Amino acid sequence: MKAELLLGDEAVALAALHAGLTAAYSYPGTPASEILEYLIKLKEEHKHLKASWSVNEKVAYEEALGVSFAGKRAFVSMKHVGLNVAADPFMNSAITGTNGGLVLAVADDPSMHSSQNEQDSRYYAQFAQIFCFEPSNHQEAYDMTRRAFDLSEETGLPVMIRLVTRLSHSRSMVQPREARGENGLTYGASSDWTLLPVNARRRFKILLEKQPGLIRLAEESEFNRLELNDKDRSLGVIAPGIAYNYVMENLTSKGKAPSLLKIGAYPIPETLCRRLVNHVDTVLVVEEGYPFIEKTLRGLFGIPGKAVRGKLSGDLPLSGELSPEVVRPALGLPGLPRRELSGFQLVARPPQLCQGCPHADALIALNKALEGSPGANVFSDIGCYTLGAYPPYKAVQTCVCMGASVSMAKGGAEAGVSPSVAVIGDSTFGHSGLTPLLDAAAANTNMTVVILDNATVAMTGGQPSYASGERLLRLIEGAGVPREHIRVIEPLPKNLEKNVKVIKEELAHEGISVIVAVRECVVEARKKKRRD
Amino acid sequence: MKQDIILAGVGGQGILSIAFVIDSAALKTGFHVKQAEVHGMSQRGGAVQSHLRLSDGRIFSDLIPRGEADMILSVEPLETLRYLDYLRPEGIVVSSSTPFINIPDYPDIDAVLGKIREVPGHIIIDSEKLAREAGSARTQNMVMLGAASRHLMVKKDDLVGFIGVLFETKGSSTVAANIKAFELGRGAAGPHA
Secondary structure (H helix, E strand, O other): OOOEEEEHHHHHHHHHHHOOEEEEEEOOOOOOHHHHHHHHHHOOOOOOOEEEEOOOHHHHHHHHHHHHHOOOEEEEEEEHHHHHHOHHHHHHHHHHOOOOOEEEEEEEOOOOOOOOOOOOOHHHHHHHOOEEEOOOOHHHHHHHHHHHHHHHHHHOOOEEEEEEHHHHOEEEEEOOOOOOOOOOOOOOOHHHHOOOHHHHHHHHHHHHHHHHHHHHHHHHOOOOEEEOOOOOOOEEEEEEOOHHHHHHHHHHHHOOOOEEEEEOEEOOOHHHHHHHHHHOOEEEEOOOOOOHHHHHHHOOOOOOOOEEEOOOOOOOOOOOOOOHHHHOHHHOOOOOOOOOOOOOOOOOOOOOOOOOOHHHHHHHHHHHHOOOOOOOEEEOOOOHHHHHHOOOOOOOOOOOOOOHHHHHHHHHHHHOOOOEEEEEEHHHHHHHHHHHHHHHHHHOOOEEEEEEEOOOEOOOOOEOOOOOHHHHHHHHHHHOOOHHHEEEEOOOHHHHHHHHHHHHHHHHOOOEEEEEEEOOOHHHHHHHHHHO | OEEEEEEEEEOOOOHHHHHHHHHHHHHHHOOEEEEEOOOOHHHOOOEEEEEEEEEOOOOOOOOOOOOOEEEEEEOOHHHHHHOHHHEEEEEEEEEEOOOOOOOOOOOOHHHHHHHHHOOOOOEEEOHHHHHHHHOOHHHHHHHHHHHHHHHOOOOHHHHHHHHHHHHHHHOHHHHHHHHHHHHHHHHHOOOOO
């Protein structure tokens, strides 16, 4: 097979296809979106493959679990915070176990390039007590994903691939291997898959009994490699995932190589760690994300006679992503000479709403309608419209997690916030906004929900949105919002006055109301025009 | 032999197209390639950059270490300055002089260009003017690629060939405009620059 130049995300996707994949599911989210994007592209040539966007990550995970139950190979991908949404089926799928291979790719976002936090998904793998791979480069991303499907079937458990932004969104060459065929249809045993307490207790015991085997698999994995330097026992380095690259980048030209444990497979390989620790005086743990290995190694009281260095010791920063220059001083190397930008004040260039964006018109109208309401609060959500927090709009006051605008507006209203407003996009509403609206409609809470229906998932590149158009209106009505308080506006500069009036009327209404601002995303409209 | 290039610009200016052309030419020559990109939020008119690493040996880090970049190739002058501390002391700058002003506090453009001129061996190109001359203001990225082309460790013919591949689906007039933009940029940078 021909080598290809691929994003890390794409390498994982291609490997999943080649592993005999039947179906893949995901919800868009940076930096994981390109995984399913690529599988959808691959569908054109691989007609058997099912790959589609789900309404949210929980649904995606459950759909994949249903495929696995039926004996076929399933793949699900998401960004790190997406796994919070999918945590329920994720945790329980380790108890049911799997039938066909089930692989979950999670892309963490250290430095929060496009996220609300930089949580480290390795904790989730440990929490669920499953195997986890952490690739350092594109070829490993491919090879580990191929291996992950086999391993899932060998252990009867889901397997996680942990990615980070810099691998997900970096390109390099990948050498693919011969593709494998699909599995046949075989059903899982119902007593394993029905987690009534009697079954769950039995299944949890089985999960616990599998743990020593998982550690052994990690110890023997080709992706965990220990190299001991017998001449110099001063320093040993543990470097998982892409942190390994930053260590090697600094060491290659400098001659002196410390003992090095490269980790690519978890649970943490205990014996390999012990051998390294016994061999050296100081252990430096360089890892992308939280000090997961460092904390485990150090425990509460440290290792007698040994120094453990890393993020907890202050040798490396606890927040933000690593880079070659961040790792350099921890290895005891001097900084590289470089050009300095002295005497010039750089200004930031934050992302912003596009020229002609319908969100801008909707937010301007909302701002105007709220003039003279000092007690108002606009709870918002995850999407392009979150950029409405920046000037000149300064139109939204919260952004917490998918769907939180609607639930928080209800809480706010009940605490006395008035007017209490939620601003949410159509896809985010479908993801997690519908259920809290059901709550608010049932309670007839005094709040106004503004749904910005631009008919796409815009921020992540224009994936399909399901809660849009007519279906969206029927969903709102079905949730129990009175028909006369579901108002549709078209956010355009020429409609400003009319729209302000509608919004004002609904803000004044004592009870639940929903305003749907309908206008297509300008970027998607342009794309469509180019295609036609 | 290696070349580490920071590509810089504003979301939507097409720096990933520059990266595609250089990557493809480098792979054809047999070099190793790593290219870190920016996706997601910043693509909405924010500052974007790409770390492009070419080498005849193994490349470890996806990110160029600060102090290792051989070149900053930028479609926007303020964005050039944003990555100046990635440049090795003898590294070069190939920068557009055309500001992309979408922020209220954009600094004085003469001060920005003055700062770029402090880098020895700088190449500053009026990319907007040349792009219009080539037939489309959207070809500024190819103007800048052309301006940098004499300093890249890949063949000119390969670069031109892959510009053709990149714009193939958009029709022959788009291909021609982009190749013309490349040639104008290359010419403007001067034979000895």
